[in-house]
Amino acid sequence: MRFQPIDQAAARLNPETRAAVYNGTKTGHEKRTRVLFDHYAEPNRLRELAGGIKQHVIENLDTYLPAVEAKLQSNGAKVHWAATADAACNAVLRIMRARGATKIVKSKTMVSEEIELEGFLEKHGVESLETDLGEFIVQIDHDHPSHIVKPIIHKNRRDIAASFEKNGLGAFDDNPETITRRARQFLRHKYMEADVGLTGANFVVAESGRIVLVTNEGNSRFCLAATRCHIVLVGIEKILPRDRDLALLLNLLGRSGTAQQITVYTEFISGPKAPTQPDGPEEMHVIFVDNGRTDVLATECRDILRCIRCGACLNVCPVYRQAGGHAYRSVYPGPVGAVLSPLLLGKNFPQKADLPKASSLCGACQEVCPVNIPIPDLLLRLRDRAKREHVPSPGTPPMGAWALLASQPAIWKAALFGGRLMNYLPTTLLPIPALRAWEKARTLPRWRGGEFRKWMKNRNRPRD
Amino acid sequence: MLNHERQPLTSKRVQLMATCLCDAFHDDVAVATVQVLEYLGCTIDFPQAQTCCGQPAFNGGDWPASRKVVRHTVKTFTGSDPVVLPSGSCAGMLFHGAPLEFEKEPDLGAVEALGRRTWEIGDFIVNGLGVKAWPGRFDATVAFHRSCHTRGSNSGDAARTLLRSIAGLKLVEFGEGEQCCGFGGTFSVSFPNISAAMGNLKIENVLAAKPDILVSGDMSCLMHLGGLAEKEGIPMKTLHLAQVLRDALRADGLL
Numbered sequence: 252m253r254f255q256p257i258d259q260a261a262a263r264l265n266p267e268t269r270a271a272v273y274n275g276t277k278t279g280h281e282k283r284t285r286v287l288f289d290h291y292a293e294p295n296r297l298r299e300l301a302g303g304i305k306q307h308v309i310e311n312l313d314t315y316l317p318a319v320e321a322k323l324q325s326n327g328a329k330v331h332w333a334a335t336a337d338a339a340c341n342a343v344l345r346i347m348r349a350r351g352a353t354k355i356v357k358s359k360t361m362v363s364e365e366i367e368l369e370g371f372l373e374k375h376g377v378e379s380l381e382t383d384l385g386e387f388i389v390q391i392d393h394d395h396p397s398h399i400v401k402p403i404i405h406k407n408r409r410d411i412a413a414s415f416e417k418n419g420l421g422a423f424d425d426n427p428e429t430i431t432r433r434a435r436q437f438l439r440h441k442y443m444e445a446d447v448g449l450t451g452a453n454f455v456v457a458e459s460g461r462i463v464l465v466t467n468e469g470n471s472r473f474c475l476a477a478t479r480c481h482i483v484l485v486g487i488e489k490i491l492p493r494d495r496d497l498a499l500l501l502n503l504l505g506r507s508g509t510a511q512q513i514t515v516y517t518e519f520i521s522g523p524k525a526p527t528q529p530d531g532p533e534e535m536h537v538i539f540v541d542n543g544r545t546d547v548l549a550t551e552c553r554d555i556l557r558c559i560r561c562g563a564c565l566n567v568c569p570v571y572r573q574a575g576g577h578a579y580r581s582v583y584p585g586p587v588g589a590v591l592s593p594l595l596l597g598k599n600f601p602q603k604a605d606l607p608k609a610s611s612l613c614g615a616c617q618e619v620c621p622v623n624i625p626i627p628d629l630l631l632r633l634r635d636r637a638k639r640e641h642v643p644s645p646g647t648p649p650m651g652a653w654a655l656l657a658s659q660p661a662i663w664k665a666a667l668f669g670g671r672l673m674n675y676l677p678t679t680l681l682p683i684p685a686l687r688a689w690e691k692a693r694t695l696p697r698w699r700g701g702e703f704r705k706w707m708k709n710r711n712r713p714r715d
Numbered sequence: 716m717l718n719h720e721r722q723p724l725t726s727k728r729v730q731l732m733a734t735c736l737c738d739a740f741h742d743d744v745a746v747a748t749v750q751v752l753e754y755l756g757c758t759i760d761f762p763q764a765q766t767c768c769g770q771p772a773f774n775g776g777d778w779p780a781s782r783k784v785v786r787h788t789v790k791t792f793t794g795s796d797p798v799v800l801p802s803g804s805c806a807g808m809l810f811h812g813a814p815l816e817f818e819k820e821p822d823l824g825a826v827e828a829l830g831r832r833t834w835e836i837g838d839f840i841v842n843g844l845g846v847k848a849w850p851g852r853f854d855a856t857v858a859f860h861r862s863c864h865t866r867g868s869n870s871g872d873a874a875r876t877l878l879r880s881i882a883g884l885k886l887v888e889f890g891e892g893e894q895c896c897g898f899g900g901t902f903s904v905s906f907p908n909i910s911a912a913m914g915n916l917k918i919e920n921v922l923a924a925k926p927d928i929l930v931s932g933d934m935s936c937l938m939h940l941g942g943l944a945e946k947e948g949i950p951m952k953t954l955h956l957a958q959v960l961r962d963a964l965r966a967d968g969l970l
């Protein structure tokens with residue numbers, strides 16, 4: 252019988268990859284929890300507070316976006332609006348062309364993955380190079396990131412050393428220090444050759460027009476130190492109202508994402524190089540990308556736009572741990588991706604309507620989310636939507652007959668006593684194929700339908 | 716969630732919702748629930764028309780089918796007495812899931828009213844009736860699996876409070892306790908590989924702590940885990956929280 256695509260992908264995943272994903276996520280989650288609860292008496296209150304701030308932003312984007320545009324402009328940056336992925340790619344290309352530039356160095360940005368910038372630039376004769384170690388490895392491997400914070404969580408050291416060897420970056424050596432040193436050496440002169448540095452933004456502050464970037468490798472600083480032009484690609488939902496909101500959000504982001512009090516580098520960029528500053532890009536462009544976000548805003552799943560891409564929900568998710576990120580066929584995998592990826596497709600939602608099914612609805616994701624997104628509720632809403640749009644759902648038992656039965660007490664009782672309920676109950680109790688799926692791995696307890704009701708009735712009778 | 720908006724109890728009359736799983740498979744859990752509640756002085760009403768909380772279709776995405784069952788449940792559990800269930804998952808369906816799917820329905824009010832008086836048994840004993848220590852005795856090492864649908868409710872803490880207080884009972888923690896058992900309703904049959912892998916991992920973690928018994932407040936988790944273990948020929952004893960409480964009373968002649 253056919254099962255859900257993500258279940259099939261999990262079954263096909265090779266055990267080594269699964270072990271790498273499992274170890275990486277489990278360690279990540281456990282450290283995150285320790286750090287948060289060691290440092291704060293009530294981290295859950297902080298998560299709620301942060302969620303409130305971001306919810307406020309997304310519900311007031313119509314005022315925040317013009318405000319942030321004005322502030323950025325007064326800081327000397329140019330602001331671009333890109334409604335679609337195409338528009339965003341073209342905006343980057345236009346900036347490159349205007350400068351006669353052909354080389355771009357990139358710090359990690361999920362939006363650039365989302366709009367498939369690399370392939371687009373390549374087609375137009377622009378060389379773009381990833382400078383984040385993980386993303387660099389993904390790039391030389393012609394692979395895809397499988398995690399939003401740790402793009403190569405699915406690879407182990409040996410995989411990486413092998414691909415370095417294949418790409419002419421030295422003989423096989425899987426010592427992490429060697430790998431890092433070799434990547435650094437290779438990248439170092441690339442920075443010098445590039446004309447444009449491209450980064451994402453973790454936050455854009457409306458009050459000050461500050462772009463805030465967090466990294467651990469310092470590569471984003473190199474991207475900006477060596478180039479003349481800085482392009483920021485950022486989703487329209489990344490705004491924070493005030494500088495002081497950063498205190499809360501940065502503290503939560505570092506701890507939730509990588510179990511750090513604060514990431515190694517936190518950059519606050521308030522515009523291009525001022526005349527009084529010795530170096531830095533003299534030109535700065537901020538491209539705000541919509542690409543389906545306003546459509547998401549119009550749905551009841553808008554809460555997902557609070558996401559600060561920390562990856563904590565991926566780390567804790569039992570389904571992600573079994574299936575790995577590639578199973579989600581999306582730039583955004585895991586719980587956040589199961590909600591966001593189908594939504595970003597707009598009316599092509601059915602193509603990924605299976606993702607929200609890939610959850611036992613255990614709620615671990617919401618429990619760790621630094622902005623307290625009710626992910627399980629959103630998954631449920633999308634399941635309802637898929638059903639209303641008549642998207643087929645392999646393996647899900649039909650519920651009509653059960654609902655009829657469960658709203659007719661007399662028949663229900665008769666079925667319980669007769670044991671025939673087996674033939675109508677969903678999930679475990681349904682006949683083939685659901686029952687077969689159940690019994691493939693588990694035994695079914697003995698049917699004792701009606702026994703409790705009999706006990707209840709008899710005990711109320713006087714004993715003789 | 717509506718379970719945080721509850722009124723203090725005014726009487727000890729309760730309505731019992733046995734849940735469809737106990738109705739069909741696990742009658743002793745429902746029996747134990749009755750015995751435990753009666754020991755605490757409750758009078759129990761068991762509405763005969765009850766069927767299921769509606770969760771299978773809700774999780775499966777068939778909200779119209781689920782609403783039909785919820786409406787039946789609302790009609791069945793009338794009045795203002797608390798409704799007590801030996802399941803955190805079904806209780807959660809009534810105080811959280813059902814209001815979500817009734818958001819735009821005219822009878823949302825009635826659904827919410829039921830949600831506000833719905834309790835999971837452990838939560839009811841500790842936070843409803845104010846019982847913080849359990850009498851009797853239960854000589855065993857116990858691992859407690861907090862079922863996922865009690866996240867964000869008081870049920871997990873309540874169960875631990877009760878278990879810890881029982882003479883002779885030793886509560887052991889196990890690795891990855893926050894992780895789901897892999898049941899997930901229809902998930903268990905539409906994602907059979909992942910579901911079984913999650914379950915086997917849970918069993919491994921539980922057994923590593925060497926408990927005599929695995930206890931939970933939800934039979935769905937235990938049915939899945941017990942079924943997996945049995946299929947593999949791994950001996951693993953499971954009991955519902957209510958059964959442990961009842962057996963503790965019995966062991967001391969209190970029942």
Ligand code: SF4
Nearest residue numbers: 558559561562564620
């Ligand atoms: S949904 Fe929450 S936990 Fe997941 S990546 Fe986004 S912010 Fe982090």
